Amino acid sequence: AKGKAICGFCITEPDAGSDVASARTVAVKKGEKYVLSGSKIFITNGTIADFLLVFALTNPDNPIHKRHSIFILDTSVSGFEADKIKGKMGIRASDTAEISLHDVEVPVGNLVGVEGEGFKQLMSFFNVTRPFVAAQGVGVAQGALEKIISHVRERKQFGKPLAEFEFIQFKVAELATEIEAARNLYMKAALAVDKGKSDPLLSSMAKWYAGEVGVKASNWAVQLHGGYGYIREYGVEKFYRDAKIVEIYEGAKEIEKLLIGRKLLRV
Ligand SMILES: Cc1cc2nc3c(=O)[nH]c(=O)nc-3n(C[C@H](O)[C@H](O)[C@H](O)COP(=O)(O)OP(=O)(O)OC[C@H]3O[C@@H](n4cnc5c(N)ncnc54)[C@H](O)[C@@H]3O)c2cc1C
Structure with missing residues (x-):
């Protein structure tokens, strides 16, 4: 190719x-x-x-x-x-x-x-493509987190950088941990694909979770930028708009959850 x-x-x-x-x-x-x-x-x-x-x-x-x-x-x-x-x-x-x-x-x-055989082929296709879409969600989330970190280290309110407030430290810790978990999940799913043994359960888990983490991180990026987050010039609202699609295409998140639940419950 x-x-x-x-x-x-x-x-x-x-x-x-x-x-x-x-x-x-x-x-x-x-x-x-x-x-x-x-x-x-x-x-x-x-x-x-x-x-x-x-x-x-x-x-x-x-x-x-x-x-x-x-x-x-x-x-x-x-x-x-x-x-x-x-x-x-x-x-x-x-x-x-x-x-x-x-x-x-x-x-x-x-x-x-x-x-x-089209339906069967389609399901195999999604098992391979969902980790790619999950990677997109992780990428948006990581970018949003980096925006948060640089902003809260610089922005001062109440006489000190936002980064020195415990709430902000907790939020950064939570997001970074969730992003790392989402990254590990899609990497595990991608590894299975690379080995020629794609795992529908892992692919669906990776795609659903990465979408959710992307939306969450970009939402917090806008929030922690305050009014600036809402203005296009600051380049944060784009993360918020771009993150959402991961929860919709290549199987909406509800469909991923249906697949995971049905597989585990064998119904
Ligand atoms: C920018 C963009 C690019 C796209 N690219 C492509 C592409 O290249 N090729 C392609 O074929 N499609 C593409 N799509 C389409 C995308 O895959 C669909 O939009 C998606 O699968 C959802 O289908 P729908 O929009 O008809 O929503 P619906 O199926 O009507 O779903 C609406 C909502 O109901 C929920 N829902 C549906 N059924 C259930 C259920 N049984 N239980 C619980 N909840 C349920 C869904 O999860 C969703 O939240 C793209 C969409 C967008 C927006």
């Missing part, structure tokens, strides 16, 4: 978010081609991707987790449309798009693996 082609993954639909198995974008086999039709939403890199993976319904009569397949789509094909979604709360440097597929033809060779 030379990093020259940009890609993305079209899973989410307007009516199928957390419940991915209800995705209705359809792929119908016609001779040597599949014809894809449907809508996808919130697709990262949607307007700039050279190719996209598309999660689509191929076998509607199969049991629920054997109905979908994944296709590689060249975005230069006719019938493909991508509209940029504007006005995001954070991660504004990342492209996000709504995708429309109007009878888009893809060669049968672009089917990934076997028809009907």
Whole structure:
């Protein structure tokens, strides 16, 4: 891989978010081609991707987790449309798009693996990608903590730096410990991925916890900067806006908890 082609993954639909198995974008086999039709939403890199993976319904009569397949789509094909979604709360440097597929033809060779295995493939994909997203949460949290430390060491109120107040020391200690715990968790999950034995439990734990720690640390970063934290010029509110997405995409945190709980309880 030379990093020259940009890609993305079209899973989410307007009516199928957390419940991915209800995705209705359809792929119908016609001779040597599949014809894809449907809508996808919130697709990262949607307007700039050279190719996209598309999660689509191929076998509607199969049991629920054997109905979908994944296709590689060249975005230069006719019938493909991508509209940029504007006005995001954070991660504004990342492209996000709504995708429309109007009878888009893809060669049968672009089917990934076997028809009907898409859901299973998707779950394996998330086991690998969730530690990456967890790392994003830890990065935001670490950046927020560094902002806090430099600010409270400099800012003086009541005649001394904020860093000399015990409450502030406790807060820094708590955040630093939680960030280190989140970092260790995603590293452990990533190590399992590197060994070719990705662990769904660890990946979900890492992603949920890192998202929560990122939101918490960036919230405290704004708080401990006082009014300055609320003003864009000071570069703190960006952490707050950027942290939240980790609790939403690649499986919202409630879904991570469902996966963890179900696995442990075997229900
Ligand atoms: C900036 C951005 C980039 C994204 N990039 C991509 C991408 O590249 N590809 C892609 O396919 N998608 C992408 N997404 C979509 C993202 O993965 C979904 O938004 C996410 O999975 C949640 O789906 P939803 O928005 O439909 O929310 P919903 O599924 O409607 O969920 C709403 C809330 O209800 C909760 N909830 C849902 N079901 C349950 C339940 N059973 N029990 C308890 N709580 C529940 C959820 O956790 C959530 O808090 C992106 C989203 C954003 C905002």
